[in-house]
Amino acid sequence: MARVMVSEFLKIRRKMILFLILLGPMGVIGLEAVNFGVRYDWLTGVYKDDLWRGLIGEVSMLSILTILIGLTILTSMIATIEHQTNAWKQLLALPISKTQVFTGKALLTVLLLFVSCLLLAIGTIVLGLLLKFGTDIPFLYLIEMCFFPYLASLPFIAVQTWLAITMKNQAVPLMIGIVGAIVSMYSMNFPDWVPWKWPLLLNDWDMPVYSVLAGLAIGILLYFIGLLDFNRRDVK
Amino acid sequence: MSNFIIETNKLTKKFGSSKVVNNVNLQVKKGEIYGFLGPNGAGKTTSIRMLLGLARPTNGSVQIFGKDIKKERLSILKKVGSLVEYPSYYGHLTAYENLEAARLLLGATKPRIDEVLAIVRLTKDAKRPVKGFSLGMKQRLGIATALLGNPELLILDEPTNGLDPSGIIEIRELIKSMPKEHGITILISSHLLSEIDQMATQVGIITKGQMIFQDSILKLRAQSTSKIKLTVNDAEAAWKSLLTHGYRTDFNQNKLFIENGSDDNVAEIVKSLVQNNYSIYRVEEERKSLEEIFLELTGLEGGL
Ligand SMILES: Nc1ncnc2c1ncn2[C@@H]1O[C@H](COP(=O)(O)OP(=O)(O)OP(=O)(O)O)[C@@H](O)[C@H]1O
Ligand SMILES: [Mg+2]
Numbered sequence: 001m002a003r004v005m006v007s008e009f010l011k012i013r014r015k016m017i018l019f020l021i022l023l024g025p026m027g028v029i030g031l032e033a034v035n036f037g038v039r040y041d042w043l044t045g046v047y048k049d050d051l052w053r054g055l056i057g058e059v060s061m062l063s064i065l066t067i068l069i070g071l072t073i074l075t076s077m078i079a080t081i082e083h084q085t086n087a088w089k090q091l092l093a094l095p096i097s098k099t100q101v102f103t104g105k106a107l108l109t110v111l112l113l114f115v116s117c118l119l120l121a122i123g124t125i126v127l128g129l130l131l132k133f134g135t136d137i138p139f140l141y142l143i144e145m146c147f148f149p150y151l152a153s154l155p156f157i158a159v160q161t162w163l164a165i166t167m168k169n170q171a172v173p174l175m176i177g178i179v180g181a182i183v184s185m186y187s188m189n190f191p192d193w194v195p196w197k198w199p200l201l202l203n204d205w206d207m208p209v210y211s212v213l214a215g216l217a218i219g220i221l222l223y224f225i226g227l228l229d230f231n232r233r234d235v236k
Numbered sequence: 237m238s239n240f241i242i243e244t245n246k247l248t249k250k251f252g253s254s255k256v257v258n259n260v261n262l263q264v265k266k267g268e269i270y271g272f273l274g275p276n277g278a279g280k281t282t283s284i285r286m287l288l289g290l291a292r293p294t295n296g297s298v299q300i301f302g303k304d305i306k307k308e309r310l311s312i313l314k315k316v317g318s319l320v321e322y323p324s325y326y327g328h329l330t331a332y333e334n335l336e337a338a339r340l341l342l343g344a345t346k347p348r349i350d351e352v353l354a355i356v357r358l359t360k361d362a363k364r365p366v367k368g369f370s371l372g373m374k375q376r377l378g379i380a381t382a383l384l385g386n387p388e389l390l391i392l393d394e395p396t397n398g399l400d401p402s403g404i405i406e407i408r409e410l411i412k413s414m415p416k417e418h419g420i421t422i423l424i425s426s427h428l429l430s431e432i433d434q435m436a437t438q439v440g441i442i443t444k445g446q447m448i449f450q451d452s453i454l455k456l457r458a459q460s461t462s463k464i465k466l467t468v469n470d471a472e473a474a475w476k477s478l479l480t481h482g483y484r485t486d487f488n489q490n491k492l493f494i495e496n497g498s499d500d501n502v503a504e505i506v507k508s509l510v511q512n513n514y515s516i517y518r519v520e521e522e523r524k525s526l527e528e529i530f531l532e533l534t535g536l537e538g539g540l
Contacts, residue, residue, distance in 0.1 A: 003340045003341060003343070004340075004341065006340050007337045007338075007340040007341055010329075010333060010336060010337050010340070011326055011329065011337055013328070013329065013333065014328045014329070014365075015328060081326060084327065085323075085324050085325055085326070085327060086322075086324055087324040087325070087326065088324075089285070089290055089320045089321075089324060090318075090320070090323075090324035090325075090338075090378075090381065091324075091341075092289075092290055093288045093289075093290060093313060093316075093318045093320065094313060094338060094341045094342060095310045095311075095313040095314040095341065095342065095343075095385075096310070096341045097309075097310060234285070234290065234291040234292060235285070235290040235291065
């Protein structure tokens with residue numbers, strides 16, 4: 001599997017993918033920089049009890065939409081690399097199982113998105129320091145707010161990977177992913193079992209970890225269902 | 237274990253209700269260049285996809301190196317190089333990077349990349365993105381990829397598609413040299429008999445999903461029986477005269493034809509014509525071309 005991943009990383013060279021991985025977190029931090037720059041007095045007033053928590057909260061609100069749209073675009077771009085010249089047949093005529101191919105694609109998105117979230121956390125710290133919020137950084141809260149929405153989004157990575165790989169025309173997976181991301185933004189009043197609500201980390205118990213666990217469990221389940229379907233299909 | 241490198245048993249593929257591949261028993265022996273011949277839409281690519289485990293047979297089985305492709309796909313594919321239909325490549329990567337992406341999965345060595353690049357003469361262009369390659373170069377890169385893992389079996393689906401004459405000759409020579417030099421077995425598909433004729437030792441002809449001929453190329457050539465064509469001044473009268481003297485010929489389009497005549501037989505007929513004062517303008521041998529045999533076998537008239 002390591003060789004599969006090295007090969008996958010080689011294939012995304014010179015694509016816009018790595019740029020996107022940077023652009024996502026940079027965009028969020030940039031917008032927050034403008035937000036705090038323009039409304040500095042007002043926002044520091046609102047969050048005067050804990051400036052860092054205030055900043056992290058603002059960042060994570062923007063990041064959820066970015067993660068959901070980002071993963072939609074990523075999975076689609078990664079699949080397009082194979083669709084473009086119909087490379088699936090050549091790839092799968094190599095001594096590699098379909099399971100490895102599917103897993104490689106899903107894992108690539110998971111890893112790349114992880115890097116984005118890491119950059120987001122680092123960017124938040126840099127922004128907070130620049131805004132002179134002091135060095136008393138609530139690291140645990142920062143890590144929660146940067147990585148929990150990402151983990152709760154695993155079901156979407158699984159579904160979008162499957163859609164992008166099984167459909168040659170990427171309009172459908174892109175539309176489903178983007179509509180889903182927008183639905184997610186308005187899902188705070190949905191029942192807890194609706195997956196679109198999970199990235200918001202809101203639930204009746206006020207336990208963000210529950211949303212993450214649901215995301216992990218259903219994400220892995222959907223990955224296996226997608227994998228099963230991919231294995232069953234003839235290669236195009 | 238059978239002594240076939242490839243052996244299919246009643247291989248069948250249905251799309252909807254139509255049987256695109258129908259009960260095909262394909263048999264390829266070690267060291268052969270097997271020409272897999274058939275007109276467009278005959279089911280060649282579909283068969284090849286099933287050989288490689290890319291498509292699932294509706295019925296029947298595929299054995300390669302004596303192993304079932306369903307059960308031992310990965311260990312089989314380690315020793316198989318393939319090119320299916322038009323070449324696949326990653327346009328944004330260089331030729332070298334394309335081969336590296338495949339090499340990682342094949343577990344071949346790095347120097348092997350330079351070797352295969354040299355074999356297909358792409359060494360000079362190795363560092364260029366493949367999207368700027370000509371079709372012929374892409375095709376050669378596809379063949380390089382197929383050779384990367386030092387395969388024992390090469391499966392090439394119309395590898396000379398889109399190549400210019402010199403490219404075709406180059407690929408043909410490359411293919412012909414392989415069984416001799418490396419003991420590789422090759423299955424190569426084409427819709428052009430002339431192409432197969434110049435390379436293959438065995439031929440399988442498929443049409444409408446069914447295998448209608450499978451034997452050595454020599455057996456196929458043997459089917460090209462010859463006739464002697466006689467052009468004489470009054471063909472109809474000559475034909476009748478020959479009949480009264482006990483010689484059977486065919487009269488057609490104002491010409492006389494002798495089917496499967498021995499040399500003596502032909503000589504006697506000519507002698508009889510001369511003795512009866514017919515003027516003989518021409519005595520020609522007419523050989524049915526392989527192309528005609530192919531058309532006859534596949535039941536297609538005209539244009540291929
Ligand atoms: N996925 C599919 N769904 C439905 N029909 C298909 C599919 N793939 C192939 N066919 C049909 O199967 C038939 C055989 O196709 P195939 O590609 O195997 O022919 P071929 O012998 O390779 O022809 P060519 O010389 O044109 O490459 C064609 O009529 C084609 O339309
Ligand atoms: Mg074909």
